[in-house]
Amino acid sequence: MAKGESKVGAARPPAPGPSDGAESRIPNADVPAGGFVQLLTPDGDHVDSVTAADGTTYSVDFTDEEYRGLYRDMVTVRRLDAEATALQRQGELGIWASLLGQEAAQVGSGRALRTQDMAFPTYREHGVLYCRGIDPIMPFGLFRGVDQGAWDPNEFKVNMYTIVIGAQTLHATGYAMGINMDGKTGTDDGEAVIAYFGDGASSQGDVNEAFIWSAVFNAPMVFFCQNNQYAISEPLERQTRIPLYQRAAGFGFPGVRVDGNDVLASYAVTRHALDRARNGEGPTLVEAYTYRMGAHTTTDDPTRYRIASEVESWKAKDPIARFRAFLGKQTLADEAFFAEVDAQANEVALNLRERVLEMPDPKPLSLFDNVYPNGSPHLDAQRDQMAQYLDSFEGSAH
Amino acid sequence: MAKGESKVGAARPPAPGPSDGAESRIPNADVPAGGFVQLLTPDGDHVDSVTAADGTTYSVDFTDEEYRGLYRDMVTVRRLDAEATALQRQGELGIWASLLGQEAAQVGSGRALRTQDMAFPTYREHGVLYCRGIDPIMPFGLFRGVDQGAWDPNEFKVNMYTIVIGAQTLHATGYAMGINMDGKTGTDDGEAVIAYFGDGASSQGDVNEAFIWSAVFNAPMVFFCQNNQYAISEPLERQTRIPLYQRAAGFGFPGVRVDGNDVLASYAVTRHALDRARNGEGPTLVEAYTYRMGAHTTTDDPTRYRIASEVESWKAKDPIARFRAFLGKQTLADEAFFAEVDAQANEVALNLRERVLEMPDPKPLSLFDNVYPNGSPHLDAQRDQMAQYLDSFEGSAH
Amino acid sequence: MATETLTMGKALNRGLRRALEDDSKVVIMGEDVGKLGGVFRITDGLQKDFGEDRVIDTPLAESGIIGTAVGLAIRGYRPICEIQFDGFVYPAYDQIVSQVAKMHYRSQGRLRIPMVIRIPFGGGIGAVEHHSESPEAYFAHTAGLKVVSCGSPQDAYTMIRQAIASDDPIVFFEPKRRYHEKGVVELDTPLSAAEPLHASRVVRPGTDATILAYGPMVRTALDAAQAAAEDGRNLEVIDLRTLSPLDLGPVFESVRRTGRAVVVHEAPGNLGLGAEIAARVTEECFYSLESPVLRVTGYDTPYPAARVEEEYLPDLDRVLDAVDRAFGW
Amino acid sequence: MATETLTMGKALNRGLRRALEDDSKVVIMGEDVGKLGGVFRITDGLQKDFGEDRVIDTPLAESGIIGTAVGLAIRGYRPICEIQFDGFVYPAYDQIVSQVAKMHYRSQGRLRIPMVIRIPFGGGIGAVEHHSESPEAYFAHTAGLKVVSCGSPQDAYTMIRQAIASDDPIVFFEPKRRYHEKGVVELDTPLSAAEPLHASRVVRPGTDATILAYGPMVRTALDAAQAAAEDGRNLEVIDLRTLSPLDLGPVFESVRRTGRAVVVHEAPGNLGLGAEIAARVTEECFYSLESPVLRVTGYDTPYPAARVEEEYLPDLDRVLDAVDRAFGW
Numbered sequence A, B: 001m002a003k004g005e006s007k008v009g010a011a012r013p014p015a016p017g018p019s020d021g022a023e024s025r026i027p028n029a030d031v032p033a034g035g036f037v038q039l040l041t042p043d044g045d046h047v048d049s050v051t052a053a054d055g056t057t058y059s060v061d062f063t064d065e066e067y068r069g070l071y072r073d074m075v076t077v078r079r080l081d082a083e084a085t086a087l088q089r090q091g092e093l094g095i096w097a098s099l100l101g102q103e104a105a106q107v108g109s110g111r112a113l114r115t116q117d118m119a120f121p122t123y124r125e126h127g128v129l130y131c132r133g134i135d136p137i138m139p140f141g142l143f144r145g146v147d148q149g150a151w152d153p154n155e156f157k158v159n160m161y162t163i164v165i166g167a168q169t170l171h172a173t174g175y176a177m178g179i180n181m182d183g184k185t186g187t188d189d190g191e192a193v194i195a196y197f198g199d200g201a202s203s204q205g206d207v208n209e210a211f212i213w214s215a216v217f218n219a220p221m222v223f224f225c226q227n228n229q230y231a232i233s234e235p236l237e238r239q240t241r242i243p244l245y246q247r248a249a250g251f252g253f254p255g256v257r258v259d260g261n262d263v264l265a266s267y268a269v270t271r272h273a274l275d276r277a278r279n280g281e282g283p284t285l286v287e288a289y290t291y292r293m294g295a296h297t298t299t300d301d302p303t304r305y306r307i308a309s310e311v312e313s314w315k316a317k318d319p320i321a322r323f324r325a326f327l328g329k330q331t332l333a334d335e336a337f338f339a340e341v342d343a344q345a346n347e348v349a350l351n352l353r354e355r356v357l358e359m360p361d362p363k364p365l366s367l368f369d370n371v372y373p374n375g376s377p378h379l380d381a382q383r384d385q386m387a388q389y390l391d392s393f394e395g396s397a398h
Numbered sequence C, D: 001m002a003t004e005t006l007t008m009g010k011a012l013n014r015g016l017r018r019a020l021e022d023d024s025k026v027v028i029m030g031e032d033v034g035k036l037g038g039v040f041r042i043t044d045g046l047q048k049d050f051g052e053d054r055v056i057d058t059p060l061a062e063s064g065i066i067g068t069a070v071g072l073a074i075r076g077y078r079p080i081c082e083i084q085f086d087g088f089v090y091p092a093y094d095q096i097v098s099q100v101a102k103m104h105y106r107s108q109g110r111l112r113i114p115m116v117i118r119i120p121f122g123g124g125i126g127a128v129e130h131h132s133e134s135p136e137a138y139f140a141h142t143a144g145l146k147v148v149s150c151g152s153p154q155d156a157y158t159m160i161r162q163a164i165a166s167d168d169p170i171v172f173f174e175p176k177r178r179y180h181e182k183g184v185v186e187l188d189t190p191l192s193a194a195e196p197l198h199a200s201r202v203v204r205p206g207t208d209a210t211i212l213a214y215g216p217m218v219r220t221a222l223d224a225a226q227a228a229a230e231d232g233r234n235l236e237v238i239d240l241r242t243l244s245p246l247d248l249g250p251v252f253e254s255v256r257r258t259g260r261a262v263v264v265h266e267a268p269g270n271l272g273l274g275a276e277i278a279a280r281v282t283e284e285c286f287y288s289l290e291s292p293v294l295r296v297t298g299y300d301t302p303y304p305a306a307r308v309e310e311e312y313l314p315d316l317d318r319v320l321d322a323v324d325r326a327f328g329w
């Protein structure tokens, strides 16, 4: 479906703008106070374009195939996520941080990246990695406990996962400063950086320093905050008393809130912000308003801090269901397509499972590897000691 | 002079409001882009009241005696400051951080505090301490190197100086949370807290966390930022690309910029913000737009990073000269008064000098005192060892 | 006297509850300490019973937690700050090292910061990175802080109460992998009658060598002593309990008898607690030592991936190996 | 070969200049490093000659300095971060300990963070609080970081260039009270021909006891050796130079000859470098030691007010006193 074809009569959502500051979260309303950019309603109705308070008009222009691709992405990352949760339950992963409910925010923003762009994820952006074309097994080493990331950020244009909340936003900013220093901004094919973080992370000093740095150095940055309403058990009100996207204004760059359960709007807003950045117009904060449908991680028990009805109300806004409705309404896809996507996702997931189970445990002595690029005689001695010690046990092969 | 008596025809300064974000500092203009609250022009003309963009009207209502008192305060703290600089040059202080040029911001805000309020200074707020009625010698222990503050914050309602940039803003916020917990907010005689910090400090994570905390807990806080245009050698542009007072909006509380060289406006804006805080209306950020006329500290050489003409242009806005002009124009004071104030300030300064020179050096063994409220046998042993060691030198008396 | 069999986690919870009951100035602050009761449930039920002003869910920022707690302490409160995991204390490092540790000194005794910083620490739980660190040396090296660690449910219950009652700022390391281990806890002994907080203790008397441990390694050391006993070697085990200041009197006394000492901790050996203990024991017991003080510690690498952590962590075998080496010196 | 007499500060400046010339990826970042040339003028003139993109005045936030430098390093830059004073490194502690130190390990060697963190450290300059700290133990205890300190203008010039050229993340401690001391500096020796960065060095050979020092205390140790020589005692002085990893081979060799060792540093003794060195020397030279390894260090208090710092800091007399005690053991 090309731009302009759809004239579904959805009421235009309130444009993003200053709210009264009193109530930042109305869980049972479709649209939060202060509004957000939405191109696809929960019922799957598509509006052509939406103009935000700052005058920016957002729209998407996908081919039919691309629309179906977004659906396939979302279904696949959800299926992979479910497999990971199952693997954890079966003791095959130490822990898993599920993206359930955040597929649209991740696939929309992930697909908005151009090849030359660089992403700095937290620990939950499995969907973003997937959209970068990365083997879905890549983050599993960390969660299985066989490694701690172990990939080259520059090879995949995705930094390793960062668990220390907020730290990666500064890394992203520094990387983006480097883009400026390399003269790789100011044109349509410039480079840009996206830093992912959560609503909770917005309280960390590091994140606010990243805002300052990126503003002062006009870094080509998109700060992509997935506001999934919770930092483990703590609701958004523990982090801010006004909508998060407004934080940016205080630092002198634009902030925009997007319906994070709407893959089209997530794409459009992120793409626009990235293109601003690459063109030398500096940073943008995107708040993707979404919901963590599952537990914080597999060790969490969300029933202790949130009520079932809240979760239910968000189910009505499910990012995949609405996109499926949209594809159906627009006859962009039929049941056969949906079944094929499910089947393929299933296959990818089962393949992943198999490979996760085969991931080799690290060798004991490997714990001494790669502490320093130039090595250390002190560590070499410790390694030798450990080798000798292990040799003292019968039949040990390290 | 009571409110309303003066109808000097000063052009009303631009009210504070959003600027275009492009230029935050125009050193040679009287009024920065974005405006500020000013009640007294550099020529000493007093406007009755000024209404800011957010609708708040600021004015002062002093008796003649109080007006003269403000002048006396400013002259005295400047004179004491000059004495301190001289003492440092003569080797009697290790270092001195001069407040030269910031007298109005400090005296205005310091006098705005009510008895029950608590202040958290940086290392430059000698004028605020003075306004709290504290013996001017109090901060000299630190700068002479005989102690590290050594006063009880609760006795003077002023925390010790904090040298680690920004750290005190969190202390202030915690203290203010305690006021809420004690039920001491919500009335006209509630308690409030003021935290001082600089333009440079605004970049520290701690300061931004303090903004977040105070917003979330609706802490009775005034963040008083003396924007003196420099963090040592770095101009404001290294910290922000929009006016600093606008930072607050991103955290959900009001920010206001005041002419920090105008003691009346500094008083009015601070008093209003403190009263909001004590009444339970939460935090305010006040940006006092001023200029550090001297070096960062006595070890600094500002000629390396700023031009003489800039300093000259700010001399025209001198906070004391303008207040003196105002007193003269309004016939609130005559030459005899000015001479008497100078003489008295001189006397206070010479008295201070004498007492600084008499400050006793700490005894060697005192370095073991007060490490822990409950002491430590380990340290007791070290102290005994040191005592023995010192005894081994002939004629030592520790 | 009331005794109950409690896990260490529950014992800590009971200790915190007692402190909240006993002193209205005591407040608990941290991430998820409220409804969730903390990710380890150590504060379970406390917000419900004491309210949101006493058990405060904070914004997600550790420097903010400690920095605001300093302000609360100046105001007269006694804050207990929970750091969710060992690896997340570092954003608060400046506030702890430059503010908390120094306030009393700087004020020449006029100000007290009666703060307890609770840190679940150590590995062995199969966690991802940053969740298994042993940062105690950083704090023990910092003058102005006191540092303790509990090795049993009874100590957990008593020591947390003593730490809260103390006017010293105390970093309280909880051996998270022992949270679920049970022990009999005497609940009603008055604090004044309990063993002092800053005292080490012989937890198993012996004659042949002295094993020094704290926190999670106390259990490991006791297990090693048990195994050694079966081989006819009689090891004395001392639970250090206080890491700063160290209480080495009982250690010197023991080493003078045994002539051999092995220090065990999970933290990297390089500049760890073991180094300080070895240096001091050598100085005090120079002529009694049959072998140098040996150290069994984590290696000098970052904490490794979970599936190799068992190789990284000291265990019974490595302790016994060190004892053997001490005997073979 | 070009030699010049330079202060240590100027030698560092020349080393930085060379590094900026030699590698276009080298950038300097920090507070006031530009027009001002840093508060100690170590970067004097560099921004003028290399531009604002190579010598970057940053916002006032240490975590931001290190955190963005990590990003620049990922992008292929070689950042040199200046921390203005020792006491202001702590806000960056998390980025240093959890990010800089671990990136190479976490990536299994795929990522390098060739960062140098320059920290003017130590006391003796009459400064106010937070300006005279010796935090090296915090970093030496941290696996994944290397830590060095220079004791002479020549080493300052060579070691800073080696540190910048190294792919390891290095914390570079500069003895600020020695910035103004002069020495002859050989400027053109290729780095490949210079002594390795991570090597300790005998700076005064001797036979009777071994004095170990680094940074500001090298001068003090040499002065003590000079004074002892007048009393007929022949002390060997070793400049440790590398604090992590320690290069103790020459130390063991020396102590086996002398039988006595004294470690000197300004940092508090408790869990300081001296503890680790004492533990290792004892382990390696157990049967050669005539006395335990003694430590002459700052006391275990916060750094005191300037007017009493001379009592706090190790000096010639305290070093000689320790040597006496070693002989009297």
Ligand SMILES: Cc1ncc(C[n+]2csc(CCOP(=O)(O)OP(=O)(O)O)c2C)c(N)n1
Binding pocket: A124, A163, A164, A165, A197, A198, A199, A200, A201, A202, A228, A230, A231, A232, A292, A296, C031, C060, C062, C084, C088, C091
């Ligand atoms: C510095 C730090 N403190 C605490 C934690 C423990 N922790 C892990 S995730 C989390 C909540 C994060 O919330 P948010 O930023 O909203 O991201 P989300 O998990 O919701 O995606 C916390 C407190 C951590 N990882 N790092």
Ligand SMILES: Cc1ncc(C[n+]2csc(CCOP(=O)(O)OP(=O)(O)O)c2C)c(N)n1
Binding pocket: B124, B163, B164, B165, B197, B198, B199, B200, B201, B202, B228, B230, B231, B232, B292, B296, D031, D060, D062, D084, D088, D091
């Ligand atoms: C954490 C920290 N970093 C660096 C410094 C060194 N330093 C002292 S004052 C200063 C500049 C402060 O500027 P600003 O906040 O504008 O206050 P001003 O001195 O202008 O009043 C710096 C960088 C410090 N004291 N603390």
Ligand SMILES: [Mg+2]
Binding pocket: A198, A199, A200, A226, A227, A228, A229, A230, A231, A232
């Ligand atoms: Mg969240």
Ligand SMILES: [Mg+2]
Binding pocket: B198, B199, B200, B226, B227, B228, B229, B230, B231, B232
């Ligand atoms: Mg300033």
